[in-house]
Amino acid sequence: MVAVAGLSAAALLAGEFHLRFLAEILIIGTAVMSLDLLVGFGGLVSLGHAALFGAAAYAAAVAAQHLGGNLLFILGTGIAMGAAVAALMGAVIVRTSSLFLLILTLLLGQIVWEIVFHWRDVTGGADGLRGLPPLSFGPWVLSSARPLFLLAGLLALAALWLAHSFVDAPLGRALIGSREQPIRMSALGYSIPRIRFLTMLVAGAIAGAAGALYPFVNLYIGPQSVHWTLSATMIIMLVIGGVGSLWGAFLGSAVYLAIQTYISAYTDRWQLFVGLIFVLTVLLLPNGLAGGLRRLASRMRRRRAQQA
Amino acid sequence: MGYAIVQVLNALSFSALLLLTALGLSVVLSLMNFINLAHGSFYLLGSYIAVFWFASGAPWWLAFPVAFLATALAGALLERFPFRGFYARTHLMQVLLTYGLSVVFADLMRWGFGAQILSPELPEPLQGVVFLLDMPFPVYRLFLIGVGFFLAGILWVLLDRTLWGAVVRASVADRGMVETLGIDTRRVLSAVLVLSAGLGGVSGALGAGMLAAYPGLDEEVLILALVTVVVGGLGTFRGTVLSALVVGFALTFSKVWFPEFANVVAFSAMAVLLLLRPAGLVAPRLRQV
Numbered sequence: 001m002v003a004v005a006g007l008s009a010a011a012l013l014a015g016e017f018h019l020r021f022l023a024e025i026l027i028i029g030t031a032v033m034s035l036d037l038l039v040g041f042g043g044l045v046s047l048g049h050a051a052l053f054g055a056a057a058y059a060a061a062v063a064a065q066h067l068g069g070n071l072l073f074i075l076g077t078g079i080a081m082g083a084a085v086a087a088l089m090g091a092v093i094v095r096t097s098s099l100f101l102l103i104l105t106l107l108l109g110q111i112v113w114e115i116v117f118h119w120r121d122v123t124g125g126a127d128g129l130r131g132l133p134p135l136s137f138g139p140w141v142l143s144s145a146r147p148l149f150l151l152a153g154l155l156a157l158a159a160l161w162l163a164h165s166f167v168d169a170p171l172g173r174a175l176i177g178s179r180e181q182p183i184r185m186s187a188l189g190y191s192i193p194r195i196r197f198l199t200m201l202v203a204g205a206i207a208g209a210a211g212a213l214y215p216f217v218n219l220y221i222g223p224q225s226v227h228w229t230l231s232a233t234m235i236i237m238l239v240i241g242g243v244g245s246l247w248g249a250f251l252g253s254a255v256y257l258a259i260q261t262y263i264s265a266y267t268d269r270w271q272l273f274v275g276l277i278f279v280l281t282v283l284l285l286p287n288g289l290a291g292g293l294r295r296l297a298s299r300m301r302r303r304r305a306q307q308a
Numbered sequence: 309m310g311y312a313i314v315q316v317l318n319a320l321s322f323s324a325l326l327l328l329t330a331l332g333l334s335v336v337l338s339l340m341n342f343i344n345l346a347h348g349s350f351y352l353l354g355s356y357i358a359v360f361w362f363a364s365g366a367p368w369w370l371a372f373p374v375a376f377l378a379t380a381l382a383g384a385l386l387e388r389f390p391f392r393g394f395y396a397r398t399h400l401m402q403v404l405l406t407y408g409l410s411v412v413f414a415d416l417m418r419w420g421f422g423a424q425i426l427s428p429e430l431p432e433p434l435q436g437v438v439f440l441l442d443m444p445f446p447v448y449r450l451f452l453i454g455v456g457f458f459l460a461g462i463l464w465v466l467l468d469r470t471l472w473g474a475v476v477r478a479s480v481a482d483r484g485m486v487e488t489l490g491i492d493t494r495r496v497l498s499a500v501l502v503l504s505a506g507l508g509g510v511s512g513a514l515g516a517g518m519l520a521a522y523p524g525l526d527e528e529v530l531i532l533a534l535v536t537v538v539v540g541g542l543g544t545f546r547g548t549v550l551s552a553l554v555v556g557f558a559l560t561f562s563k564v565w566f567p568e569f570a571n572v573v574a575f576s577a578m579a580v581l582l583l584l585r586p587a588g589l590v591a592p593r594l595r596q597v
Contacts, residue, residue, distance in 0.1 A: 045403070103538045108579060235403075269415060272416065
């Protein structure tokens with residue numbers, strides 16, 4: 001309810017620039033939230049999540065260039081691409097864990113990046129793709145900031161709902177079990193590779209849906225959206241927001257992108273500050289903002305209970 | 309024939325460089341279970357030190373010990389804070405901390421040394437080419453092969469054949485028992501990290517003559533070194549040597565045969581290798597309890 005109210009207030013009040021910025025936060029936040037399914041609930045730390053997101057974004061952009069920007073078609077393309085790359089990655093990683101998982105996802109992500117970076121005829125190489133047609137839904141053309149923002153908001157809410165029901169479903173519960181007690185879960189007859197593979201598919205589909213909208217916010221897509229740097233950034237957004245809280249992903253991406261945007265307006269050394277954000281987050285806020293807020297809330301509730 | 313020999317030597321020199329860098333990463337990773345993504349920064353710092361040392365006119369061979377000492381000092385400072393507090397934390401937190409540090413260092417180095425590609429002016433005895441079956445081959449790469457494998461050999465003796473190496477390995481296997489023998493294991497682990505940082509620096513200094521020095525090189529080297537360590541298997545010296553050769557040859561020859569998509573081919577080959585042997589080429593013997 002609060003989220004819907006906030007979204008509609010922002011849609012009414014914010015200007016063109018800020019609406020596009022908020023849409024970007026919501027889209028990246030959705031991708032980060034899909035990563036939370038892997039990291040927060042499955043204990044699978046992936047350094048290749050940007051590959052799912054970026055591959056879907058490129059697929060959507062290329063599809064729009066050739067066949068026009070029909071919204072449902074573009075979303076379908078992105079979801080299919082995200083799920084396809086996730087299936088590939090999932091097939092590879094299901095049996096590994098911890099360090100090997102980290103390196104394998106990094107390797108696979110960089111393979112996707114190399115393909116995007118060197119396949120100039122289709123992806124534009126280092127320049128990326130510009131001049132995309134705007135999204136359309138039936139007779140409406142979604143080119144200005146407000147409909148794009150509302151679209152991103154709807155996507156974020158739908159993804160949040162989907163992720164919540166995934167976590168509450170038997171599959172999600174089994175995923176948490178496979179993180180906490182893998183041996184016991186296998187003994188109970190669960191197939192851990194299968195659980196992980198299905199989780200990868202769901203996360204890939206959500207990241208793919210987010211990726212499909214991403215190129216249309218600024219009508220540009222570049223190879224940075226596939227690089228492992230973005231994967232690492234997604235993880236830090238997740239940690240800032242709070243691992244395992246789902247909605248914290250949006251908080252984290254908002255905080256990170258706001259800091260990055262405002263710092264880069266003031267200084268050329270913004271990468272220095274980006275690095276410092278990483279270091280300070282793990283030093284000061286390892287449980288994230290969502291964890292901090294929750295602790296604060298429970299402390300206030302306890303105090304109120306004592307007073308009563 | 310001459311062409312093939314030159315390519316094999318190219319691959320060997322690249323393998324020697326990878327081996328030194330990966331060994332630095334590997335001792336920390338396998339002995340202390342600490343992922344140090346800032347290792348590429350040590351490498352690049354060493355490269356910049358070599359470039360400026362060669363240009364300064366001081367005795368050229370001193371560049372390598374100087375690079376070792378400078379990066380070892382940086383490693384010692386970082387070990388005090390913040391690394392020491394993260395040895396017992398999860399891999400995720402280690403990755404984020406050291407990745408953040410590497411971004412900070414990358415930007416500081418770009419600030420200090422500029423964004424252009426700096427190639428060192430090689431000292432007199434290492435300049436020029438030798439002819440192997442009528443094919444020219446840079447002298448510097450032969451030097452790199454020799455020094456690289458020589459240093460790796462020294463490290464192997466240090467860790468595998470000396471008392472100090474035995475203490476290090478014992479601290480990993482059973483820390484509590486080593487403590488009861490009156491050895492300060494915290495100091496042992498600090499020494500390992502300092503050694504690893506110094507190795508990163510010296511491999512950077514050696515690599516400068518082959519790969520030059522530029523922003524972004526830290527990341528490229530880091531990824532290759534990480535892959536080398538993991539493909540080889542954790543905690544085995546032989547495995548790292550073997551996988552440095554595999555990765556070096558795979559990258560060199562995929563550049564010869566598929567110039568455009570060299571990394572795609574090489575990375576895919578390594579991913580397949582990791583799938584076939586998930587614990588690495590030479591899997592460490594696990595103690596079954």
